[in-house]
Amino acid sequence: MTDQKTTDDLRRLLAEDPEAADLALFGRVSHADRRGFLRGAGLAAMSTAVGMAIPYHRNIPQGFIPAAMAQGDPLAGKLGLILLSDRPVNAETPPELLDDDITPTDRHFIRNNGLLPDDMDPETWTLTIDGFVDTPLELSIADLREQFEVVSLALTLECGGNGRAFFDPPASGNQWTWGAVGCAEWTGVRLREVLDKAGVQANVVYTGHHGADTHLSGDPGKEPISRGMPIAKAMTDNILIAFAMNGADLHPMNGAPLRLVVPGWPGSCSQKWLTRIELRDQVHDGEKMGGDSYRVPAHPVAPGTEVPAEEFEIIERMPVKSVITFPANGAAPVTETEVRGHAWSGDRTIEAVDISTDFGATWMAAEVDPPLNDGAWQNWRASVVFPRPGYYEVWARARDSEGVMQPFAIDWNPKGYLNNAMHRVGLQVA
Template sequence: MTQDGNKNEHVGEFFAKDPERADFEFFGRIANSDRRGFLRNTGLATMAAMVGTAIPFHRNMPVGLVPAAFASEDVLVGKDGLTLLNDRPVNAETPPELLDDAITPTSRHFIRNNGLPPEEADPATWTLTVDGFVDNPMELTIADLRAQFDVVTMALTIECGGNGRAFFDPPASGNQWTYGAVACSEWTGVRLKDVLEKAGVQSNVVYTAHYGADGHLSGDADKLPISRGLPIAKALTDNILIAFEMNGEALHPMNGAPLRLVVPGWPGSCSQKWLRRIELRDQVHDGPKMTGTAYRVPGHPVAAGEDVPKEDFQIIERMPVKSLVTFPANGAAIGMSTEVRGHAWSGDRTIERVDISVDFGSTWVQAELDAPVNSGAWQNWRANVALPVNGYYEIWARATDSAQEMQPFAINWNPKGYLNNTMHRVGVRAS
């Protein structure tokens, strides 16, 4: 609620409209000439009460800043235990121990936004345009998608290309994801392949281009926050969905409601949320976050901190082999014998084996590994370990995929902090 009595206006909405007025009316805070701002005694007391403690560096807070401690109350509604990394745009990850389910609940699916979610997202009136180099341009409602195409449900893994960026040294700019920008939920929708084939893919098509309804952070309606695409051969595979349900219910607003793409095994940025249009192009798509160094890595190994020319960067396609320990949690106290479990995945490939070590990599034990429930799903694994004496141990997990690629121990550094697939390590105390 704002000070002027509008009980239906969220804190974030009030600050987005007029940050200086919001500061003054909500906290009694006004700006000085260098825009760092300061608080009146009453305003500081109000803010401190809301966050639950004193704010030692309150004088450094920029005007219009919504403290994350209570901004998250608005942006993470319907989510459980996520860690908020940024509130404009909203980005939040899931602690590994909360990803223990074989199928990720909607409440624990991470959030990765590049812009501002649309204010209007009525599934009854939402339309998807398919155009460009097609024989039959189409405009489809969600009801049309349900009626005209086979509706399928698949468990599909989505991972942000920057998952693990927090561990790069030298650091890489961007959201400092640790382990939790990954999930495998059940998605219901229609195959992108079926829709494109009905539209009629012309022989000169090279790439798809995806457009969403999210707004640019600047508020400029002519700017897009992100518009990525896929090589047409990838777009015509069987496990890419235009999804309108998540775990048997409507999509969560922060996960792209009411319509999104789900492209398993490739960077999550390919899975356009709030999907409005798919264009078929006769060139590699050049939308926002498709050019320069965005979602690209050097085409050759580089030294940590090396300055890499832009022309040496290549678009990220498949994600690398990776595994995650989801039980026990890092820092847990455990017994001398325990089950260890987690998930593993590798782009378009399957996982062949997962190995576990409790002696800092001197010996390894092969875990029991489930097959994927369908193409594009992560694989669940488990192993029983017996520890010799009381003390501190680290549980290491290492996956190997169907092309015999194995997770490394050290980071393969790149300037943008993408594709960190180092072995996951969990520290425990056994007694």
Template structure:
């Protein structure tokens, strides 16, 4: 589809998002009858019909303020996102193909989305409130302006990866969104340090764990039920790189990435970074909110065979994400006549830094060291690149493998686990030289 048409459609959605009735009038000159159906004036009906290329026999029934299906070419389109693969539309889950993750700082339009519930309707940053309570000396209710005034505002590049990134490669398959490679991103986040806010509230000595609460609604519609509420051990919570974030890449947070306020707890499963954040509650026990218990965001304590049944008591909570790397250029499937090729991408590792990246073009028999940049700041993914020389024409796979400063590296095979988490097996792309 030509770019300008795509843009038009995005604008159409934006208009209808802001004020559907007004959009009706602006786009089609449409004013509905008092019952909010049909077209009061003929002009609107004629222009909508002209765009659709057909008359609308049941126009009197047509509700006010929505976009005709025929104009909404894509069944699912997310405003402000570009090129994402949509895995699910209710709740919204979308990932970014690796070649669209080439930027050192992931643009907002390319940051993946993992929703567990339905995002809140009212996201006005002026009235948004955050509560800090539980085992603190002085509980606090803060607006976003309070956060900006009372605490130092900082900006960091922070890697967030979904715990289930790579799940689709599990065999036997594991239940959940079938993420391939792109449920990861490293945007520039602006906010205040979670640690500063907790210190101001006064963390009591018996605190063990945080509990995070967001304003999204449970899929069942039950208003008393939270879709997800996870937390982290207090030691991790006090890390200075965790942010209560209100800015993303110099702008506002994207609505699907938690606007107007979210946690960013880099290096740990994305689910620790509660979106639409309304409350951080300090507890004297490991938090037991939805998706903290059972087998959610947990893996067996011991290695298991693919498909093995594991009793619930043998699962443990995932903490830091494992070392991993991605080839973001070229896109897999490249056909080239050039025997020299530059490959590049990113590498990251939970709470650690990456110390080396190697690439192979012979299915892992030999490896060559890639150039690796230092992280822009801790928890930012690191850029690597390598110049490859292909010895002859033919089919090649380029494999990449990162090693972190704790000496941990990436496996070729998946360490299978029942819920499909932590797949850090090596990324590979195909290149045909002809």
């Protein structure tokens, strides 16, 4: 049986100090040799962690942690996530692990399009601001800290494809269910203030974002993703160039050492491993800005319809949505329990959350907290009494500040974006 303490210790060590973890496991200190041999105690520790011998251990690359240990995160430090793909790494959080008001770093989802950069040293990292600006800037992380106000905000990030698994016919892409969302506390500087210092020229209409992650092909001339946003959105107060997450350095899988955080819009706008922001006089045409990437048909279409490229429009704000984080689906509560979760709606606030325990025949209002700040999700709760033992479902629906209600189901679209259908959990009431 796997030694859980060994497993957890190795996960956390790799997250906190990759070189020390690599030395402990592999007996190496140099990162120049990408494929050495495991030696002595390192092999013994890894074999103990996975619960058996590793026949091909000589082929294990430097920095590798077995999937049996990672449980959803090949680089460790993420606990309980469900791995959807490992090249690139994409992993979601089960709803019951999102119960915290602020999402812990080790439970925040991962959405990657390429491979992590080899060098993520915050001491040598630079950010370029160029394009149609009066004064191009090249800023270190130290410059950002010294020249601009450092702020911490709770901000909600959600993948545009969250909920894709529930489309019929199936939509291509990572089959996210409910857990490609989180609300961490991010620390950094306001994008608006950095752009103000560079001087935004009158002809600017869009930003273009660039990161240091590498394309899956290994071609240095290709970017895995390079998206942007209208300049009016970029100049709002709650968009951060972030260098910390929940009071610590960014996790490597969440964009260390520098990233954008654009709450309320698809997570693809929040470029990770951020190296450059260019100001454009046209809609940005970077990787995954065209075709059907992060776009939906401008009008409803029948399931399975082939939609011409010119009929797609770029996704901007995310729709009104809620998630139930307690009790977990399949739980067996007694006849009375608290039900709680979170709700959010793009650039808007949540006015109400209702829940039903009789398949939508009747609804009761939940208590809804105000957001901690603009861009944070809102926590909600309600006390529910079940009249007798049996199987029940709890449904939740949110209504935002513009009166838009979360639907029972949404129209199909080719890439499975923007699924904000009501969350439901089944309960076996004892």
